[in-house]
Amino acid sequence: MSGVRVLVGTRKGAFVLTSDGKRERWEVSGPHFAGWEIYHVAGSPAAPDRLYASQSNGWFGQLIQRSDDGGKTWEPVGNEFAYDGVPGTHQWYDGTPHPWEFARVWHFEPSPTDPDTVYAGVEDAGLFRTTDGGQTWQELPGLREQDSGSSWQPGAGGLCLHTIVLDPSDPERIFAAISAAGVFRTDDAGKTWRPINRGLQSEGIPDPDAEVGHCVHRIAMHRSRPHVLFMQKHWDVMRSDDAGESWHEVSGNLPSDFGFPIGVHAHEPDTVYVVPIKSDSEHYPPDGRLRVYRSRTGGNEWEALTDGLPQSNCYVNVLRDAMAVDLLDSCGVYFGTTGGQVYASADAGDSWAPIVRDLPAVLSVEVQALP
Amino acid sequence: MIRVVLPHHLRTLARVRGEVELHVEGRATQRSVLDALEAGYPMLRGTIRDHATGQRRAFVRFFACEQDLSHEPPDAPLPDAVASGTEPFLVVGAMAGG
Secondary structure (H helix, E strand, O other): OOEEEEEEEEOOEEEEEEEEOOOOOOEEEEEEOOOOEEEEEEEOOOOOOOEEEEEEEOOOEEEEEEEOOOOOOOEEEOOOOOOOOOOOEEEOOOOOEEEOOOOEEEEEEEOOOOOOOEEEEEEOOEEEEEOOOOOOOEEOOOOOOOOOHHHOOOEOOEOEEEEEEEOOOOOOOEEEEEEOOEEEEEOOOOOOOEEOOOOOOOOOOOOOOOOOOOOEEEEEEOOOOOOOEEEEEOEOEEEEOOOOOOOEEOOOOOOOOEOOOEEEOOOOOOOEEEOOEOOOOOOOOHHHOOOEEEEOOOOOOOEEEOOOOOOOOOOOOOOOEOEEEOOOOOOOEEEEOOOOOEEEEOOOOOOOEEEEOOOOOEEEEEEEEEO | OEEEEOOHHHHHHHOOOOOEEEOOOOOOEHHHHHHHHHHHOHHHOOOOEOOOOOOEOOOEEEEEOOEEOOOOOOOOEOOHHHHOOOOOEEEEEOOOOO
8 A cells, every 4th residue: 555645624624634655744735625614524445536525514504525536626415414204303402302403414434335325424313325426315214213212312512423333244234323322233234223232331321221322432343353342432441242232341441431532453453542531521631641542452451652642731632533543554543633633653553743733623534545 | 687695605615706696587586596596506505595494594694785684585575776786685604703
């Protein structure tokens, strides 16, 4: 592989960062869609120059931008996300029924085989799919219409479907995570879904081990071992060894088990990364020290990675979609902060350097390995 | 010819500079002007009015002739000065911030 392309969504536009395989010198392109919130930019594994960007703001709503040349030029495509049928209500913050209303696209998950097929996770929580390159989007309503849907309640960031994981060994199996409902799984390509939250304990809900209502922040999988899932929950880092049927805690010696992103090394299925954050009321790293924690044992035993990261007076956050790993032989790890820094490590986290320091607050980071 | 002034973000999206000039069949109303605008610039669909309901988005305002027309019915005639092209129809992003 000749290089990497890092796709960065921020509060005020998108940026494309490119480098060769050494990942030492970077070219920065952007801001694209200046002034707009870019919740996510994702590339197609099947055609790396095909990119999709979620562009939105409070005035003019949602736009979807598509690029066919790796982010040099963009074209707006379809931006109509209509829930299937009469969508009914979910619970509002105060427990009253609230109509399902589309707000924005949080996350894209492109098909591994078809550049025109992309899943989109949206707020209010729903799963949409395009099969025509983004021109039209159709809801997979089985998730929203799942028995518990009317009881779902938003987290502080809204009722968002923020994580979509496609099982590489089974095209019928999809995992979706919703704040603050939990994780759901389909085994029939999205027709029917069920919650898979057994083992989660959340003190912020009336029944701590309820079937739904958990504020799951992110889940991750290694493609070689799709029955093993890792989760950063609001509090607690969790692991499942049975495709989500049950979960157990692997927070171990982390300084805080609150956080947002979680990622898995590209070549080592038991090497996992998290970024501990002090608490849900103090969204910054413990002790003002920005540390990525790595476990090489699939959880429980964690080591702090600090070389090149600020170890004093650092009070940024790292959001759920703002960490990614590349597929190069020496696995690269990337994350962006609410302070506008994007850090890269070309040696699996042993050492870090900023690619850029002063972007708008980073909402999402993805990375593509380029042929 | 109807003259329409778009806010910065929508001019960028539509790739236009300055005013947009539209030919509107029949009576000039908010609905007929926006229909013509979206027909000429389909990338603007959903950014000014909701796709499904056709209602103005909450933080978008319509001004003309020093009047706020935002709450006028969508099929009400626009002022003669707008219909004749003497005055522009302004699509405005509501002011927000601190």
